[in-house]
Amino acid sequence: MNKINTPCIVFDEDRVKSNLSVIENLTIRTGVKFLLALKAFALFPTFVLIRPYVVGATSGSLCETRLGKEELGGEVHSYAPAFLASEFDDIALNSTHLIFNSLSQYAAYAKRALDLKPDLSLGLRINPLVSVSTRKEYDPCESGSRFGIRFSELREILENIEGLHFHIHCENTSCAGLELLFATIEDQIGNRLNKLKWLNLGGGLVVTDKDFDFENFVALIKAFKSKYPHLVLYMEPGAAYVWQAGYLLTSVVDIIEAEGTKTAILDVSFEAHLNDTLLGWRPSIVGASEVDADIDNHNLYKLGGISCAACDVLAEYAFKKPLNIGDQIIIEDALHYTLVKMTCFCGTLPPSIAIKKSNGEIQYLKAFSYSDYKNRLG
Ligand SMILES: Cc1ncc(COP(=O)(O)O)c(C=O)c1O
Numbered sequence: 001m002n003k004i005n006t007p008c009i010v011f012d013e014d015r016v017k018s019n020l021s022v023i024e025n026l027t028i029r030t031g032v033k034f035l036l037a038l039k040a041f042a043l044f045p046t047f048v049l050i051r052p053y054v055v056g057a058t059s060g061s062l063c064e065t066r067l068g069k070e071e072l073g074g075e076v077h078s079y080a081p082a083f084l085a086s087e088f089d090d091i092a093l094n095s096t097h098l099i100f101n102s103l104s105q106y107a108a109y110a111k112r113a114l115d116l117k118p119d120l121s122l123g124l125r126i127n128p129l130v131s132v133s134t135r136k137e138y139d140p141c142e143s144g145s146r147f148g149i150r151f152s153e154l155r156e157i158l159e160n161i162e163g164l165h166f167h168i169h170c171e172n173t174s175c176a177g178l179e180l181l182f183a184t185i186e187d188q189i190g191n192r193l194n195k196l197k198w199l200n201l202g203g204g205l206v207v208t209d210k211d212f213d214f215e216n217f218v219a220l221i222k223a224f225k226s227k228y229p230h231l232v233l234y235m236e237p238g239a240a241y242v243w244q245a246g247y248l249l250t251s252v253v254d255i256i257e258a259e260g261t262k263t264a265i266l267d268v269s270f271e272a273h274l275n276d277t278l279l280g281w282r283p284s285i286v287g288a289s290e291v292d293a294d295i296d297n298h299n300l301y302k303l304g305g306i307s308c309a310a311c312d313v314l315a316e317y318a319f320k321k322p323l324n325i326g327d328q329i330i331i332e333d334a335l336h337y338t339l340v341k342m343t344c345f346c347g348t349l350p351p352s353i354a355i356k357k358s359n360g361e362i363q364y365l366k367a368f369s370y371s372d373y374k375n376r377l378g
Contacts, residue, residue: 004362006251007268007351009334011046013358015245019208020053023241026207026214027053030221032233035077037203038064040238040336044071045365046355050241056096058203058236062087065094077200077236079125079165081146083109092116099123099165099200103149110160123163123200124149128184132177133170133204137279141168151188157195164189164196169204171239175213175220178205182224198232208240239336246335247286248274248351252327253306262301263313264323269305271312272345276337278311286330288317299323307346344373 004010023034035058036050044067056075057068062084068076078091079099092098092113098120100106106124113120127148133139140147147167166185168177178201185199206212221233250266257263270277277283282290291297297318305312323329342350352367 004249004354006249006328008249009246009339009351009353010249011246011335011355013355016049016242019241019243019245022208023053029218032221032235035234035236036072036241037236037238038068039340041242042067042340047072062091065091069094089116092120095120097121097123099125101125101148103153106158114160121162122160123165124161125165126151128166128181130168130177130180130184132168132172134172135170138170157192162196163198163200165200167202167204171206172204173206173209173211173213175216178220182220193228196231198234200234200236203237205237206240206243207237208243242335244333248331248334250329250331252323252325252329254325255323263304264301265304266329267306268351269307269312269348270314271305271307271309272343272348273350274338275341277314284332285317288319291316291318307348347373
């Protein structure tokens with residue numbers, strides 16, 4: 001890794017393959033059809049690896065719908081909190097499944113969608129108010145949420161609706177939420193499920209995490225399917241495909257010591273390139289641990305981003321060794337919700353992107369330059 005110029009995000013082919021074998025196993029054991037949620041991971045040059053394990057993509061915008069169709073192929077399930085009038089026709093024409101977030105969107109667009117593309121499968125997003133997300137800032141089921149129609153609003157299965165979409169999880173490894181979801185669905189519309197063709201159980205379950213409740217998941221799905229064998233079940237995780245399967249290589253550019261605090265300034269920006277850290281994500285760092293109040297921590301450093309925002313910083317980590325200018329720092333698990341969210345804030349260019357192939361070879365995919373910054377703005 002020392003030979004790679006930093007900053008660089010590395011997609012580790014072997015680690016992704018091992019995640020994909022879990023997805024394959026789940027598909028074989030349960031018959032659930034897996035979609036890739038492009039909002040989490042859209043590095044399309046790697047789709048050749050992922051394609052055999054999914055039936056298609058799930059999209060949240062015209063750009064993602066197009067990318068799914070062009071680069072992944074198969075089914076494209078498009079959903080957005082509201083479809084934009086300027087994008088709707090192109091989304092409908094490029095999708096296989098279209099999911100409305102509200103009854104007003106259904107009223108505005110369902111007929112038009114089928115006029116444009118009669119074989120589109122239409123669905124509704126339902127918010128079952130099953131609040132189980134491990135990340136509260138990403139809980140789609142909090143009271144007052146803008147996502148989904150409530151069961152109380154859905155008195156009947158509406159004309160031309162073939163499926164229902166649910167998304168309740170975020171970074172969950174337990175299946176307690178799924179169990180509650182199935183119970184709620186049966187309680188609320190069990191007697192109308194015969195009118196539907198599919199249910200989409202959403203994303204957010206980290207099925208590839210070492211702690212994932214694998215056997216319980218298999219048992220829950222099998223039990224549900226045995227009662228409703230006519231329903232196709234989809235899941236649309238994103239992060240799970242590349243969970244713990246890549247890293248961001250950075251370098252220490254300077255070390256600032258002020259008022260007793262040491263900050264190692266890195267050649268990336270947390271604000272621009274690891275935006276979730278500002279929402280509380282604490283990435284693991286190789287050779288460092290969280291500060292532990294019960295022990296005598298050594299080599300404490302804050303990690304400072306390269307932009308000028310005061311908040312572009314990670315609170316202290318305890319390093320095994322003192323840091324020096326030029327040291328490489330490896331930030332773990334940096335593939336999901338990073339590449340898709342990066343900006344050039346403050347003119348900071350995103351890290352380059354590389355694949356570590358199974359044979360150890362490093363394949364560079366992309367390096368960013370001034371034109372990437374400039375072309376976004378004019
Ligand atoms: C509707 C929907 N589906 C799928 C996902 C993917 O979730 P994850 O990447 O956590 O699996 C999200 C994430 O926000 C989502 O909002």
